[in-house]
Amino acid sequence: MFILNNHNPVPLYKQLYNQIREHVLSGKLLPDTRLPSVRDLAAELSTSRNTVEGAYQELYAEGYIYSKPRSGYFVSALDQDAAPLSLSRNLKAHKQLPGPPAIFPFDFHPARLDPESFPTALWRKCYSDSLRQNSQQLVQYGDPQGDWGLRCSIQSYLERSRGVLCNPDQIVICSGLQQGLDVVAHLLKDHHSVVAVENPGYFLPRSVFSNHSYKIFSVPVRPGGLDLDCLKASNSTIVYVTPSHQLPLGYVMPVANRLKLIEWAEEGGNFIIEDDYDSELRYHGRPIPSLQGLRPQGNIIYSGTFSKILSPALRVSYLVLPSSLLAKYRQLYRDYFPTVSLLEQRTLAIFMEQGHWERHVRRMRIIYKNKHNALLCAIEHYFGSRAVVIGQGAGLHLVLQLPGSSLSAVEINERARPKGVRLFPFSDFYLSGGPESTTLLVGFGGMTATEIELGIKLLSQVCNCPDIV
């Protein structure tokens, strides 16, 4: 009935287990059939009693067979209809790597960082220190809100450089903006259902709040930031804004509008989500101080990230919650655990405590300022008066308007690709409508100055000679 093969690498007891299991599931062995005794089956198969005993124990533990005292083992009654049709593989895992993503020598993606910029040696050293100091801490979950030392480092950095005034217990370490917004969406959903977003604006907040069943209300962006009259006329009670560097248009919200926005929040019991995603990268003068610092006790949820200066692949960001939300946060997340690795949280804390972070910020500001200037020069040289540049002077991208272009942005993108030039579609930032004239988003973080110049040259050729391409 059963066949054991000594040359098969599968252990004998498991061979037997597999065969009996298959007979039970296929119905070859009927329910309540008595199995041979261990001694008899071992003799029949010329194998040891341990082999049979091992197989029976497994089958028993999983419920394929049951036992009666002093009578031995019997086949369980299973629901044959629900049993798998075949135990052999009915799907074959295909493990080929999915086709590699197309590589563009001139990739103007707005979220690419300088490929040589990651401080590998320092990071390795800090990680190694973190591992040595914390190997005993790895046996438990850690603080759900994030490592205390890292929160202290972030608090003092934010106060010094961004004018954010908070206590470390208002800071929540998150695995990226999406997770931070998940937290915010949970915290506010009992009393809020409509979120206002900038249009054009970042698509991620729209996705996260939509996934949490919020209605999304889109507010046009003017050079002074989002249109406050439009916001006030809406029934939104939450607004997501990028006041220090509007994404994607690059505008700075002037302080008069900031104060009006704060007033809107205070009068209506509304909430402001301030996404301060890349404010370290301002190439003229000081970074613009945060909205939160104007009203530290207000209903302002501040969000910052390490993705733009250090690495988007590390997945570390943070929220500063207003004091008014802390009790609710603790109630909702009481049973939760941290979302970022303790080792990398501690690595980052060490990196900050030792002063590497602020040195790195300064270094990156210089690197990106040079790329930014190279891009402006190239645009001036190759586009001249055909192009209007918006949002220069900060961040990792700028916006190029081509008022006289006979080609749409989609057409330009399509024609640029075969030349190795990739543009991130500007239309992705629009929830409704679109720009009045042909508009391109030009990120410059991932390319060298030479590549930027060549890329803009190619792009200008595409835009210039639509019929030749």
Place this chain on the structure above:
Amino acid sequence: MFILNNHNPVPLYKQLYNQIREHVLSGKLLPDTRLPSVRDLAAELSTSRNTVEGAYQELYAEGYIYSKPRSGYFVSALDQDAAPLSLSRNLKAHKQLPGPPAIFPFDFHPARLDPESFPTALWRKCYSDSLRQNSQQLVQYGDPQGDWGLRCSIQSYLERSRGVLCNPDQIVICSGLQQGLDVVAHLLKDHHSVVAVENPGYFLPRSVFSNHSYKIFSVPVRPGGLDLDCLKASNSTIVYVTPSHQLPLGYVMPVANRLKLIEWAEEGGNFIIEDDYDSELRYHGRPIPSLQGLRPQGNIIYSGTFSKILSPALRVSYLVLPSSLLAKYRQLYRDYFPTVSLLEQRTLAIFMEQGHWERHVRRMRIIYKNKHNALLCAIEHYFGSRAVVIGQGAGLHLVLQLPGSSLSAVEINERARPKGVRLFPFSDFYLSGGPESTTLLVGFGGMTATEIELGIKLLSQVCNCPDIV
């Protein structure tokens, strides 16, 4: 009017900026007041024109002042009511570390791992390799579903050791069970609103689904797993189960019940969430194969973790989604980013590819088996017939029933604490009701065999002599 102090470490331009800003916000400088020219103010303050120019540029960039061509700078009209009452610090950050958590020499917490067990040297080596191989990848976000190589390693491990049959593209790398369940809650919420959970059962899934506005239906647990008749009689269309090692009671769901559960899912278009959190740790015979492997094409969402074998502080877990949910997943999470650091994902992938993971699993199984046996011996020795042990033979905890105890579990916990013995409250696992007799949850992962023995001795004294304590 303004005072600059050369001995102040704050740069001169910033001192000037701060003073003008404060005058504007406090109303001392009225709207539309013309500021002195750069040349005049520089002369008045005996400072360089660069200092004044720098301050004006900052104030202009932030909107505190505006400019008229050929007339100079003017104070902006701000809403004074909304301006901060004082720019001086109105809250003082307190950075003292919150009081250290109480340390218990005999901590029977069920989620503590062996404090010496983390493979520090190997992990450092793999992290270092990961960093060397991927420093160029750190400039972008990476695959939102998780690193492909890690998903391939998990796929083949799950097939080999857990009988899970899937393709790597069904695997989603998550930052812990909570985040995995967040994904599931999002994926299913359009057509489902009631989740059945085991009672007693793990509290985290109840929290996550409640936070997503699902109704929670609690199903009693029997020695054969959760009560299927009760489940069928409910209006739940999702069930969260721990079939291979019920948390907290330790029961294994026999295959007959597994097949019935699968049939429940198939007939009603319902979903099973199989949490296979610690199935590697089975001390007699083979680990129990997964439910997913019985019906790889069914509506079974499989969840696994690295928290029990490697470290809960790393925050890496994974979901295996059924093929039927993949399209929806991609639609909902199209705009999202990964939730786990690329470097640690790649570290784990290297750790698995080089065979360290499976060696580590075997090592941990031996370490915890010895602790488990020491605990059983100690219970036998100090409690004898007063105690009934449930759920032994697997995992990192077992359940101790004390049918004749005159003390409640809460009383025992309270009396044990002064002796340095900490017990995780068993009642936290109950959504409703509670155990019939005094029941304790005894985790053994974090203590040595000697500590376990001493801890059980102390516990037996507490339980034995209620009046002396």
